[in-house]
Every structure is written in C-alpha cells, then in structure tokens.
Amino acid sequence: MRLEFRNVSKTFGLKAAVDDVSFALDGAGFVGVIGRSGAGKSTLLRMINRLGDATRGQILVDGTDILSLGGKAKRAWQANCAMIFQQFNLVPRMDVASNVLHGLLGQRATLATIFNLWRAEDIRRALAILDRLGIAEQAAKRAEALSGGQQQRVAIARALMQDPRIILADEPIASLDPMNAQLVMDALKRIQVEDGRMVIANLHTLDTARRYCDRVIGMRDGRVVFDGRPDLLTTSVARDIYGADANFTEDMTSTAIEERDEDIRYAAVLVGG
Template identity: 55%
Template structure:
C-alpha cells in the first residue's frame, strides 16, 4: 500500500502540491488528472523522490520513503520505476540495451559499464519486449523507432526493474491517438498481468476513463476528486479542467487497443 500524508511541495511562494493525502492499495491503476500546472508531475516526482517534499510523508508498506537516503533511496527508485514523457532512451543504442539499463541495480557495476550482461538478464529484457510485441525490434537503434514504440521500450525498461510501483508522467502527451492507446494498453497490461501498482499522469480525460479504474483530480495542487471513473461527471470534469476542458474532454472515449498477452 502506498500512502501520502499531507504531502506538500512549495517552490518559493508558489505551492505546487498542497497537503495531498491519498491511499493507493497495492495493484491498483490510478489516473492522476487535472489541467496543466495542477501539480500532477510534481506529485509523481515526489513519490519517486526526484523532488523532495516541503512537508508531509510518503509511506510504502509502512516504510517512510521521505526518510530514505543513499543506497536505500536508490533501491526505492528501482522499486518505484519512473516513465517520462520524452522516453529518456539512448537513441544510438539498440532497443535491447536500452531495456537492459533497467537491470543496472540487479547486476555488478562492471557488467553494466562493459555491457556484458548475463544471459539471464538478456532473457528478462527480451521477455519484457515480447510483452508488448516489440521483441523483433531488439537489435534496432532506439532512435529509429516511432514515438509510440520508444515509449513502449521505456515501459519494458521499467518492467525489468521488477518494481512494486510504476509512475508514468504524461507518457502519451506527444503521441497520436492510436499510439497513445497502445501505450496506455501496455501500462494496463502490466497492472493486470503483474499486479504492479500504476499511477499515471494524463491530460486526456477520455484515455483516463478508458484505462484507469480510479481517478484522482488535482486543482491548484489540491486533491479535489478521488473515485471511480464513472463517478466523475462531465460537469465535475469541466470544473477540474476549466478553460482546458474542450481539449481534455473529447466527444467519446477512445476504443481500447489490446496489447498481446
């Protein structure tokens, strides 16, 4: 179980996240929604400890994550994988090597530095790629892939970390609708097949409704909605998104695109 207790982050006089208290049961997929600047990215970055809270606590299975330092913090970041909007791949390296980067904390440092990965780890990486129908691209340079393919490589890299939690920060913001649905389907498959807790920041309310069982809404850093997707009315959504409502709320929810099992 992941618990946020009065989590707050201030940047000077600006409060980006304001006393957010939230409990996420293990194995749940949660969509974090709200307009641009609502505090969604800052919230996820605090959970991963890329940004330190100004106050409040983060607990995972009763352990105080906000108190972690050094090796313990590095281990948390392995167990709490982060997926970014811009993929964060090494474009000149092949797809398999990019995925194997997720195994860095599972092998001796010299193996990672020399890229002499054990066969067992290579098999784990290939299996992760196969989860998303990407194994046939293992030898291809990452930079030659489409945006949607690169994001699925990033998801495979997160999966091989063997995390308990995956945080996805606007993973579909730069993708076309079909690739956005493929990436959301990949995250949903990880959640379904491996029981990994997934928190995904997403601007599109239609995608959030289609793939997430629970929605958490932020407005000016405050938690203003928490419930199942069906409980979020159009009127509530428009209050959440304000002037961005037309962009965030489409005419109808997109069709789910299945990911190969």
C-alpha cells in the first residue's frame, strides 16, 4: 500500500494547522509523527481518517484520492483506517467485549447494533483479539473498571476488529504511566510487524520514536521539518522540530517543553512586576 500526501493544507480561519505537507509512505511500517502541541499532528491524522477534510491538496491511497470519497466509499475507507485516541473513547459502562465488538458498527445493520446482537463468530474473534493483547480475562468487566493501560489495549482491540489496512494512533500513551505506555507501544509494534499493517502514531517523546519507529516525521507550525530514520533524530534536529533552546535534552516531551516555557514566562512576570 502507498499513502501519499500532495501539497496538503488545512486552515482554520487564517491559521494553517497543516501547511503544504507532502510525503509518501510505502508498505507496512511504524511511522512516528512528533512535534509540539499545536504542530498539526492530530489534524494530519484526522484528515487521513476523514474525520476532518483538507482545505486543499490530495491524500492518495494506491492512487485514489481519499479526500474525494463520499457516502459508502468514505465509510468503507474509514473502516480500513482505524483510529486510536489518547482518551480511549470507550463506552465506560459497557463491558469490554461489547466495546471491542463496536469496531464492527460500520459493517452491521442498525437494529442489530441497537439490541446488541452479535454473531457467535464475531464474539469469538473479539475474545481472541483480547487474548492476543493479554486482557481476555477482562472481557466481562465494564470498561470503566480497567486501568488506563488496559483501556487503551481495549481500544486497540476495537481497532483490530475493523481489520484495517492502517492504524492511526493519536498520542496513544500520553496519559499513561511508563509501564503501561510500554505495554501499549509493544502491542502496537507487534501488530505492525506480525500483521503487516501500517501504523502511524503521534508520539510525544523522542525516546519512544527512536525505539519503535521505522520512520519519523517531525512537524513544526504545520510544516514537515524532518522526515527520516529514527537514528537521524539527533538533539540538533530535535531542537529544529520543537523550537527548544540550548537547554533542550533528548528525553524532553512536547508537554515538558511547554511547561518549561510557561515557567519562564511566569518568572519574567514576577521579575518585571
């Protein structure tokens, strides 16, 4: 599969969230998108999934401009392009297995969905996916009873129920502790390698990008300022991506940089007044 951005821009009013972006991805691989908050990372992923449309440009998948799709063709593409969110987007009071089965919503009749009627083969498949992710024993529990890391693995299982060609993950570990973050990233990497799927993930640490990604795209102010192998992601390159000063360290996250900048601004106010 080939995914290609051709001069893609997305504007909100006078601000360009994504500004004339072009790149191409070929075949299965794990691609990390890094940059500060507001760099355009989430907007980029949402356009691929058609949760938001571009202002101009083309996004081609095997030569077809997915931005031109509508109706049934658009829904079919969205089924082929699963999205995993930072805050999981599960139904808290619904049991885990049913949350996973909801990955099939776009492929089922409305009445069957309303009455929560599922085919036995779909239930078996959902349980097998949960087992693959190490949480089959949680299938009957409400999603809200699980830890954050477990909920994110349920969200991954729901995505896998779609049997997508691409998995998009928008800051999938930003709200998790280090142990659960590793479990989630290990699961995504294993799925990418074993299933031969393309995974594109917005990430917030350089260390994570280096450890899991085959390719890294760095964004700043809506533009791609780096596109290459993770071993080329030096501290100097990271400064270009994050706009950090000489005190930048390699394990800083975009959130940490923003907090540091806020501390500097607050100190300046105190000194000045």
